[in-house]
Amino acid sequence: MALLKGITAVALLAARAAATIYYAGVAESSGEFGAWSATSTVGTGLPGRFGVDYAFIEKSAVDVFVDQNKVNLFRVAFLLERMCPLDYGLGAKFNETHYDYFADAVNYITKTKGAYCILDPHNYMRYNDPSQQPMTGSVIGNTADLKAATTAQFGEFWGELAGRFKDNEKVIFGLMNEPHDMETSLVLANNQAAVDAIRKAGANQLILAPGNSWTGGHSFTQSWEGYSPSSSEALLNLKDPMSNTAIDIHEYLDVDYSGSHTACNQSGPANLAAVTAWLKENSLKAMITEFGGSNGTQCAGYISDLLQYMDDNEEYIGWTAWAAGPFWGPNSPCCTDSKQWGSLEPGSKASDGSPGLYDTVWLKVMQAFVPKSLQWEGISSVKGGVLSAKGS
Structure with a gap:
């Protein structure tokens, strides 16, 4: 038994030595605000008033996180409906x-900070009606829906956006937030069209590709009718x-993996075991770009376990916690059944x-769990770049 414990300890130390989190931070959620309609009225809040209905970042909060x-x-x-208004349709023509x-928000993060x-x-993976996201809008590429944007249009959009940022090494292209309720072959087709367009535009930075079923890590290796x-x-x-x-993965810790409940009761390490094994088997890397929990002491261990798991498994190269952003106010991104606990926004x-x-x-x-050394130089990459500590 003593020998077994010693071998296990050595194995764990070796795993930790091999693992590298190159990127760590937060999701800035507010740029998608202001379009909700209780009556599902198409076009509500579009284009919206910048700084009133929606915003991207608060620069002083970004300062706190970086400095x-x-x-x-x-x-x-x-x-998408603000970048490519409904009058234009999805594609290469932008507002x-x-x-x-x-771009001002992106440049502040990447160039200033x-x-x-x-x-x-x-x-x-929808376009044309965000009035009751995440359920409204036509699935991109759904040929049975005459109102739906096409897979080709999705590629055109990404080709244009990537072309505008191709010289900014610190940009990462997250293809789409949480595709769901569609055939996974269509997720693949849309992802491929975007990747092809990004590379054709001359942009070589890191791409994050989502799966189906809200890109949940716990269900990534599962399939069932409609998925x-x-x-x-x-x-x-x-x-x-x-x-x-x-691979772009989301993993919440509550009963239905939605992140909408106060209580944490799902083990991140246990639920990620299958997708981690798949990543390892196929020499793939992943980021978990959404996870989080409430401020109760009961959730702290679940969040810590998930962060430690990413640190211990070299398949994971980064993470962003859900969520900061200037428009949350007292509202809690972690859990709609809670009292209003505020967000990850500093202050x-x-x-x-x-x-x-x-x-x-x-x-x-x-x-x-923010590593002392992170990537601060070089093009965004699955292999990371120059690892260094951020100075005071």
């Missing part, structure tokens, strides 16, 4: 005013001539004026 918390990654959400607002930025079309084949089976067929694509307050999730979850739980 004090030493993170190097932000995932910035936006709506330039809206694009400029978005020297961090990396995931571009996040927060559309659930066939499995995300793992389909995405093995995704081709990138630059070999610089990682966030709960509705009763007590500290928000930045203080209770980020500082108390997540901060300890």
Whole structure:
């Protein structure tokens, strides 16, 4: 028994030595705000008033995360319907005013602060009606829906956006937030069209490709009617001539994996075991770009276990916690059945004026897992770049 324990300890130390988290930070959620309609009225909040209905980042909060918390990654959400208004349709023609607002946020993160930025079309692989996201809108590429944008149009959009950022090494292309309720072969087709267009545009940066079923890690290797084949089976067929694509995974810790409940009761390590084995078997890398939990002490262990698991398994190259962003106010991105506890935004307050999730979850739980050395130089990559500590 003593010998077995010794071997196990050596194996764990070796695994930790091999593992590398190159990127760590937060999801910036507010750019997708302002389009909700209780009556599902198409076009509500579009294009919306920047700074009133939606925003991308608060620059002073980004300063805190980079300068004090030493993170190097932000995932910035936006709506396709604002970048490509309904009058234009999805494609290469942009609302330039809206694009400029978005580019300003990206450039502040990458050029001013020297961090990396995931571009996040927060559309659930849908376009034309975000009035009750995540359920409204036509599935991109669904040929049975005459209102749906085509797979080719999705590729055109990504070719245009990537072309505009191809010289910014610190950009990461997150192809789509949480595709769901569609055949996985269509997720693959849309992903492939985007990858092809990005590379044709001359952009060589890291791409993050989602699976089906909300790109949940716990279900990535599973298939069932309406979700066939499995995300793992389909995405093995995704081709990138630059070999610089990682798998985009979300993993929440509550009863239905939605992140909408106060209680944490799902083991991240146990639920990620199958997809991690698949990544290892196929020499693939992944990022977990959404995860989180409430500020109760009961959730702290679940969040810590998930972060430690990523640290211990070299298949994971980075993470962004859900969520910061200037428009959350006292609302809690972690759990809609809770009182309003605030968000991961620095300075966030709960509705009763007590500290928000930045203080209770980020500082108390997540901060300890931000590696001392992260990638601060070089093109975004599955292999990382120059690892260094961020100076004071």
